[in-house]
Amino acid sequence: MKIALCQIDPIIGHLDYNKKKILDGYKKAIDAKADLAIFPELSLVGYPPLDLVEKQEFRKAVNKAAKEIALQTTEVGLIFGAITEDNDKIGTDIHNSAIFCFDGKIQFVQHKTLIPNYDVFDEMRYFDSAESVLVFKFKDEKLGISICEDIWNDADYWYRRRYHKDPIQELLKQNASILINISASPYSYGKRAARKEMLSVLTKKDKISLAYVCCVGAQTDLIFDGASMCFDENGNLVKHGKAFEEDFVIFDTKEKYVPITKCEESFEEEVHNSLVFGLKEYCNKLGFKKVLVGLSGGMDSALVTYIAVKALGAENVNVILMPSKYSSKGSITDSEALIRNLGIQSENISIQPVVDETLKQMKSIIKNDVKSLTEENLQARIRGLYLMTYSNNNGHLLLTTGNKSEMAVGYCTLYGDMCGGLAVIADVYKTDVYRIANYINREKEIIPKAIIDKAPSAELKPNQTDQDTLPPYDLLDKILRMYLEENKEYIEIKDVIGDEDLVKRVLRMVDMNEFKRNQAAPALRVSSKAFGYGRRYPIVQGWRK
């Protein structure tokens, strides 16, 4: 069977746009003489639609659009993802479904069985589980159709399984001859290799070919990398879609392909590409042409500026330098070097007059001394004020530049450097920020070496460096990785690190700064455990003594 994998980028809730994408892909599949065109999970709706699916009017519109799509089908099969309703008066009443149509109508609907509800997934909030799975006979094949998570519960592969049921085994018992899985699988570093490994083991063991189609695109913080995959009956990856762009892949299950054994991208390249893509998508989908970055002379804002240039073009990136009396000379000259290297527009405006005026005014009501931290925050906030004022007047999207290490320990100022619509690198540890900068400079110096080499500093008081307050970043990031990504706790971490007080202090900083992260801009997710939607911690709590 000749299957066309249509790796599209839907917009959440934009049914006309998504319907057109599906029909365009379907026509392309017909032109390519495919027997069947398949589209990702919830491709008509966009993923994740969140509480939108709780609106009756939205559900009706999806139902109408699904029927309109079906009406246009010929004898070539079309499988797309949408929500469907049942009416048993128990549960949520909605399913996450694969809709199979040909000859002008919907011929078969398979609901999703395994409903993920961990990390960034909240699907049990919305979707009832399928009561049963059935193979569907189509053109001499028995198609075993499943949706995303359905294929992630193999009893042999996983040491710990999330679900009792295994819909893939059900389909195999019914003698499925080809497996089809339609997915919306969010990107994180390493996820693609994990998908490939898991699917390869499964197809090899069960001696069955698989067409696995993924959506691509970014939806606010969640990035979907596409990279659809096709496996032969020996577990070989034989076809795949591009990463971070739409694609159209033909997979003929009867054909002999040469297995693909391409090298994986490096960590640096993959995360770099994902950030560029995530930012581009956010701007495109919200209609922002230009972005704004406050350039401090430090590593983080340099990286964010570079990513913005790659995503939107140099002509669409503006930066503002905002020195104070604590800014080093290097801050300015290094920033200017970066501006030249990137060929972008810049402005330079001192914050000092407004800092001074504010302090002068505030002294009439602050009776005690102005604390150092107060003055540091004040400077960060006046920079935020400048950037937001410029952004409001020119319609630019302000990007925030904080990294994951800072966000973790709260080394950032609410309403100051945290201002902005999107946090580009807030899921990238400081040590990884350097790795990515070095990757960017692999052929020539784009990010000035001076920026990479200098000691990190907020430059909010004389001779300040980050390490006055924080442990060295390699040590800090090691602790944070264990605490966040590996979900370890104090005892386990201290056993590795040794320094009990340090570990206690770091974990306490992370916990106590939940209130700041609660007001942070959405952050492009590139790790398996990002702050935001996928990590839910109480602001008020007393766990750590």
Next chain:
Amino acid sequence: MKIALCQIDPIIGHLDYNKKKILDGYKKAIDAKADLAIFPELSLVGYPPLDLVEKQEFRKAVNKAAKEIALQTTEVGLIFGAITEDNDKIGTDIHNSAIFCFDGKIQFVQHKTLIPNYDVFDEMRYFDSAESVLVFKFKDEKLGISICEDIWNDADYWYRRRYHKDPIQELLKQNASILINISASPYSYGKRAARKEMLSVLTKKDKISLAYVCCVGAQTDLIFDGASMCFDENGNLVKHGKAFEEDFVIFDTKEKYVPITKCEESFEEEVHNSLVFGLKEYCNKLGFKKVLVGLSGGMDSALVTYIAVKALGAENVNVILMPSKYSSKGSITDSEALIRNLGIQSENISIQPVVDETLKQMKSIIKNDVKSLTEENLQARIRGLYLMTYSNNNGHLLLTTGNKSEMAVGYCTLYGDMCGGLAVIADVYKTDVYRIANYINREKEIIPKAIIDKAPSAELKPNQTDQDTLPPYDLLDKILRMYLEENKEYIEIKDVIGDEDLVKRVLRMVDMNEFKRNQAAPALRVSSKAFGYGRRYPIVQGWRK
């Protein structure tokens, strides 16, 4: 059987504190010659513990604390709530359980069967459902023990049920002689009456008495009102715990009580009390003694200031007046009248010098004209800057004063009037803000009548009123209520309101301002659908054309 309902206020994750609360309550029950002391759902852990339960070390500590509690029991029964683990290697591995101990050990554990996963509830993320329910024989009674949601699925009461199972019917089939339900049921207006009605119907129909114990306290945005209830076999409410404070209630199932037929509190009184309580709890649990409010002369900041005084005492509330050249004379005099009425400390500092200095500086980099909206936002942000500077230097908690109508349509400035650690009235519509103000003034004028009577204005440009931009608040709130609380959509709302363009414009404003609310402070929840955790909408979407 003599049952002591121990309506306690746990701190999330603070196991020592919660353990002591449980043991203290248990001793009190022994002193009162009770047969059994019962505590709320997850009373050892605090509710909702969120991702804390995913930490192994936390689970171990809970397990240890539970055993320590059990060790101290005599022949008097003790039921408390905690997480427990199984090890079947499928699913989440944790249960939300009622732990029954006496004679020095844990005698019986009943897991929760119905796992809520809607609105503010995310329990399926954490908890596996009970495989079975069993009555437990104790002192000649067969106790039917259930946890919160377990009792909310009666087939006769609910037109639409969330779950297929009904653990209460299971317990009744096993001839339970008394029902016990341990709960953590978040407050919203009208919820208490709904609980009473539902439980009364159930106990009357099944001819069984019920002890229903709830936790009390606020956990960041979620308020738990307590108000535990006891019903006799005829469905009469015969005993109840206080609202918004800890309580200890003895219920003897053998005794004949006079049914309670007390009047419900009014909407104004109930919401007023919940806000005072929620703010008090947030400050107490985080260790803030003093709060700060920016007093504009308008209704919202006046109400928040009043609530702060009720919650923390006049001596702990500071306000700052921050006039600009657009401020009316009334703003100052009305604020001064409020300050006198409440007896609080105030400061007065003009924002004009800093506004002027910022504009002067910014003009060097803003080539086009400064837009009116830019200048309006700038003023709001300089007020935010003043307040945060004062707050940083004095350790006061800054309260934000925006109401639900404003938050809904984005009539607020990010990093400006949205600055603050807790949004006190962001779940209260503007029209309800007035109702509560009038309730506060029921005996004497505390909030100056001039503040209540004047046209709402942000005073960010000459002669501005809210209604230059927004429809009248009674109309706006009517639309918002339908859209938010009643979950209606465009067609249904327009059929009621008539004005198609207006409805379209309002819904579009709500959708488009998701990005602002995403960075908002947590808001005390008093409605059935608050912004924040319980309402999840995509920032990037294209549903509304």
